[in-house]
Amino acid sequence: xxxxxxxxxxxxxxxxxxxxxxxxxxxxxxxxxxxxxxxxxxxxxxxxxxxxxxxxxxxxxxxxxxxxxxxxxxxxxxxxxxxxxxxxxxxxxxxxxxxxxxxxxxxxxxxxxxxxxxxxxxxxxxxxxxxxxxxxxxxxxxxxxxxxxxxxxxxxxxxxxxxxxxxxxxxxxxxx
Amino acid sequence: xxxxxxxxxxxxxxxxxxxxxxxxxxxxxxxxxxxxxxxxxxxxxxxxxxxxxxxxxxxxxxxxxxxxxxxxxxxxxxxxxxxxxxxxxxxxxxxxxxxxxxxxxxxxxxxxxxxxxxxxxxxxxxxxxxxxxxxxxxxxxxxxxxxxxxxxxx
Amino acid sequence: xxxxxxxxxxxxxxxxxxxxxxxxxxxxxxxxxxxxxxxxxxxxxxxxxxxxxxxxxxxxxxxxxxxxxxxxxxxxxxxxxxxxxxxxxxxxxxxxxxxxxxxxxxxxxxxxxxxxxxxxxxxxxxxxxxxxxxxxxxxxxxxxxxxxxxxxxxxxxxxxxxxxxxxxxxxxxxxxxxxxxxxxxxxxxxxxxxxxxxxxxxxxxxxxxxxxxxxxxxxxxxxxxxxxxxxxxxxxxxxxxxxxxxxxxxxxxxxxxxxxxxxxxxxxxxxxxxxxxxxxxxxxxxxxxxxxxxxxxxxxxxxxxxxxxxxxxxxxxxxxxxxxxxxxxxxxxxxxxxxxxxxxxxxxxxxxxxxxxxxxxxxxxxxxxxxxxxxxxxxxxxxxxx
Ligand SMILES: [Zn+2]
Ligand SMILES: [Zn+2]
Numbered sequence: 001x002x003x004x005x006x007x008x009x010x011x012x013x014x015x016x017x018x019x020x021x022x023x024x025x026x027x028x029x030x031x032x033x034x035x036x037x038x039x040x041x042x043x044x045x046x047x048x049x050x051x052x053x054x055x056x057x058x059x060x061x062x063x064x065x066x067x068x069x070x071x072x073x074x075x076x077x078x079x080x081x082x083x084x085x086x087x088x089x090x091x092x093x094x095x096x097x098x099x100x101x102x103x104x105x106x107x108x109x110x111x112x113x114x115x116x117x118x119x120x121x122x123x124x125x126x127x128x129x130x131x132x133x134x135x136x137x138x139x140x141x142x143x144x145x146x147x148x149x150x151x152x153x154x155x156x157x158x159x160x161x162x163x164x165x166x167x168x169x170x171x172x173x174x175x176x
Numbered sequence: 177x178x179x180x181x182x183x184x185x186x187x188x189x190x191x192x193x194x195x196x197x198x199x200x201x202x203x204x205x206x207x208x209x210x211x212x213x214x215x216x217x218x219x220x221x222x223x224x225x226x227x228x229x230x231x232x233x234x235x236x237x238x239x240x241x242x243x244x245x246x247x248x249x250x251x252x253x254x255x256x257x258x259x260x261x262x263x264x265x266x267x268x269x270x271x272x273x274x275x276x277x278x279x280x281x282x283x284x285x286x287x288x289x290x291x292x293x294x295x296x297x298x299x300x301x302x303x304x305x306x307x308x309x310x311x312x313x314x315x316x317x318x319x320x321x322x323x324x325x326x327x328x329x330x
Numbered sequence: 331x332x333x334x335x336x337x338x339x340x341x342x343x344x345x346x347x348x349x350x351x352x353x354x355x356x357x358x359x360x361x362x363x364x365x366x367x368x369x370x371x372x373x374x375x376x377x378x379x380x381x382x383x384x385x386x387x388x389x390x391x392x393x394x395x396x397x398x399x400x401x402x403x404x405x406x407x408x409x410x411x412x413x414x415x416x417x418x419x420x421x422x423x424x425x426x427x428x429x430x431x432x433x434x435x436x437x438x439x440x441x442x443x444x445x446x447x448x449x450x451x452x453x454x455x456x457x458x459x460x461x462x463x464x465x466x467x468x469x470x471x472x473x474x475x476x477x478x479x480x481x482x483x484x485x486x487x488x489x490x491x492x493x494x495x496x497x498x499x500x501x502x503x504x505x506x507x508x509x510x511x512x513x514x515x516x517x518x519x520x521x522x523x524x525x526x527x528x529x530x531x532x533x534x535x536x537x538x539x540x541x542x543x544x545x546x547x548x549x550x551x552x553x554x555x556x557x558x559x560x561x562x563x564x565x566x567x568x569x570x571x572x573x574x575x576x577x578x579x580x581x582x583x584x585x586x587x588x589x590x591x592x593x594x595x596x597x598x599x600x601x602x603x604x605x606x607x608x609x610x611x612x613x614x615x616x617x618x619x620x621x622x623x624x625x626x627x628x629x630x631x632x633x634x635x636x637x638x639x640x641x642x643x644x645x646x647x648x649x650x651x652x653x654x655x656x657x658x659x660x661x662x663x664x665x666x667x668x669x670x671x672x673x674x675x676x677x678x679x680x681x682x683x684x685x686x687x688x689x690x691x692x693x694x695x696x697x698x699x700x701x702x703x704x705x706x707x708x709x710x711x712x713x714x715x716x
Contacts, residue, residue: 009358010343032194043186096476098529133578198388199448203351239398
């Protein structure tokens with residue numbers, strides 16, 4: 001490449017070039033509002049959360065218990081037909097201490113997102129194929145004390161305030 | 177309840193959005209095309225001598241041979257009405273008080289889509305149409321620096 | 331199946347904000363690739379185009395939109411999209427266009443203009459998270475990587491200061507790449523460890539930069555390739571594979587999908603002992619730990635031990651298995667689809683002995699390039715040799 005090409009195209013701009021009007025541009029905002037159909041399995045999951053219950057689903061063929069619920073088993077491609085009420089306890093599979101928001105603003109107290117492997121779901125192998133892993137946040141915990149393998153339990157919104165959403169669980173807190 | 181039946185108590189839908197804002201640069205060709213429109217009131221095209229095609233709005237390259245286009249030309253402000261439509265409803269489907277005409281005015285082998293100001297009955301495909309520009313101090317380097325096209329009598 | 335060779339390549343600089351439109355970036359790369367093998371569009375039978383989420387460029391059907399710049403006019407044209415894996419999938423798509431016997435010469439172009447997404451390109455990734463069960467938690471893209479990195483580090487007891495060596499080596503390699511955005515010959519482990527903590531364990535210099543750019547290559551069937559060049563670089567094996575759609579149900583420690591894709595490609599290439607038979611590796615490195623993750627999936631290191639390649643010098647340009655001699659995504663930049671195809675272009679130049687300052691010594695004969703993407707569950711692998 002260095003033999004044949006001496007120069008490479010690509011004109012680099014800075015934010016200053018935009019501010020000073022050195023470059024022309026057009027701003028546009030996409031109006032992207034959606035109403036996503038909850039569907040059968042996630043609809044049941046949300047209804048369960050409103051009742052204060054985490055629903056998983058069992059494959060009648062390979063016996064895997066997974067969460068969130070779904071209507072087909074990805075692994076053996078058969079229907080998943082049996083809901084399972086899972087305990088609201090589990091183990092921290094992994095976590096992060098996050099100091100920025102989605103739009104890159106800094107926050108001083110970190111959020112603690114975690115993958116929580118819920119009790120009562122399947123696990124394959126010693127590494128971590130976590131059939132019952134869900135994404136949530138940890139709370140009521142000193143960030144320094146969070147560790148992989150920590151036992152945690154869901155902290156729910158009061159029943160009257162639940163709407164049938166993943167946020168009906170406020171966060172997971174350590175079981176002491 | 178059988179499994180494949182919806183739970184009637186379940187939320188039927190989840191509402192959300194995609195936070196999508198964009199800042200589009202005009203690029204190598206767009207920068208030159210829109211500066212000429214803004215500063216000189218000109219519509220520019222670019223010509224490929226190999227393929228004998230004139231691109232309007234001007235492009236940096238020929239889409240047929242991928243050659244770089246260096247022969248840029250002032251196309252004048254008068255093009256030819258290629259096609260048009262009369263709109264009676266807005267984007268939300270609400271009736272418009274005054275119907276709006278949108279047309280494609282051809283220049284060279286390309287053309288510009290824009291609003292037309294004319295009595296719809298008077299429009300004939302193939303007729304000359306002239307770009308009416310904003311006053312120079314109001315132009316921003318945008319396709320809206322052209323206010324509209326109107327029928328042109330030479 | 332017919333033998334397929336890469337016979338030309340070209341690329342733009344990778345920059346933070348390009349003036350060029352997606353069409354123009356595509357054109358610049360396509361034109362260079364054609365020039366490099368002295369072909370014109372008249373010689374091209376079909377065009378394959380890769381670009382990642384439409385949301386970046388802000389154009390619905392961006393593949394079709396930018397098709398003129400990629401030479402798509404009046405050609406059989408197809409866009410493929412497997413997220414971050416696209417840059418290695420689009421040459422695979424080009425490969426089967428030619429290997430099948432349908433086309434003799436195919437132009438393959440990958441383009442990304444992430445800077446159009448304003449103000450922060452990472453917002454385009456929010457829909458990676460499930461809209462109903464995850465997005466209400468207010469996630470950002472870094473969560474997935476931070477969570478995976480933490481699990482990977484914890485499982486094998488890896489240290490941040492060791493993983494930082496990956497970022498250091500790649501960014502140093504990139505200092506010799508004329509198109510690189512973040513090449514830095516003098517960067518140190520301390521620089522990485524002192525950079526801003528974004529989502530622990532991920533710090534700013536662990537991450538590849540949001541970028542704009544395009545890359546193109548030309549593929550040809552054997553009988554054409556032999557006529558056009560005395561240095562064809564053959565595509566010896568291709569593979570791709572998908573894991574579960576639920577990332578929280580996935581093995582976050584080991585990328586099985588990369589292993590399966592690699593095994594598919596190695597079998598096609600007749601490779602039995604990848605560590606011995608591959609001379610250059612370009613694993614996908616959007617984050618430093620991902621290079622390690624992927625080297626293990628590629629069977630180039632035992633599980634949990636890819637870091638040793640960096641600690642003992644094996645990964646260096648003059649080491650026994652040079653890794654990302656291009657500078658990788660961490661150094662050259664990460665315009666998603668284009669970044670993957672950059673790795674293919676790098677192997678092309680390296681295997682022809684044309685990589686200039688970046689040239690790996692010892693006349694390397696074979697290399698592997700890999701990418702990863704979709705909802706973080708696809709592995710795409712190409713083996714190239716001369
Ligand atoms: Zn099953
Ligand atoms: Zn031409």
